């Protein structure tokens with residue numbers, strides 16, 4: 338469903354963050370990307386939907402090319418890709434409902450979204466999604482009044498509202514304690530298994546990588562140094578892809 342061919346990213350500073358990355362992800366896969374700090378994990382996720390513009394190479398979603406797509410086409414393709422971030426990327430003074438609905442509304446003006454003039458169908462859908470994520474009672478709370486785990490549930494809700502085919506999660510649990518991390522990872526696993534959403538998730542903990550990834554991709558200095566099942570890796574090999582802690 339996702340095909341990445343010979344992807345390279347060289348930043349203006351001259352840093353070669355990605356050097357010739359080729360990956361195919363099939364429907365229903367849960368891919369964990371790991372590698373030391375600076376190995377290119379975030380750059381890779383961001384190049385997939387062109388939050389960072391690749392220097393060269395091609396990315397396809399279901400045989401439609403993301404790289405080189407016009408802005409209208411890009412917007413349409415991005416609809417199928419949900420993003421989840423380490424720092425949640427919520428607008429802190431907005432309500433939970435506004436946060437999960439405002440991003441979705443390319444058709445509704447900013448003024449309308451400020452006044453919470455959302456289509457009724459979207460409002461109902463957002464309530465179902467919040468209910469599923471266990472934060473139905475937080476709908477009208479300000480985002481910055483929530484705990485970290487609740488804020489990340491809002492991040493997941495925002496992604497789910499798009500009915501994504503693919504979720505890109507960049508260190509989604511790095512700011513959370515272990516038990517909250519597990520709850521968030523379990524939700525991602527549920528989207529993957531129950532809804533068939535493919536997931537590509539950057540993680541900084543080897544234990545979580547093994548528990549959740551059906552496939553591990555390890556990066557080192559912008560190149561793939563391992564791509565295969567977690568079960569084929571020894572503990573020592575797995576740990577070698579991480580910064581020593």
Ligand SMILES: Nc1ncnc2c1ncn2[C@@H]1O[C@H](COP(=O)(O)OP(=O)(O)OP(=O)(O)O)[C@@H](O)[C@H]1O
Pocket residue numbers: 348349350352353354372373374375376377378379380381
């Ligand atoms: N906007 C930028 N401009 C210039 N260089 C950048 C930029 N973003 C990242 N880099 C560089 O590109 C390389 C890869 O960075 P990236 O953030 O993708 O790594 P990462 O694996 O996500 O690291 P971390 O685990 O610390 O999040 C690093 O050398 C980084 O300094």
Ligand SMILES: [Mg+2]
Pocket residue numbers: 378379380
């Ligand atoms: Mg990163």
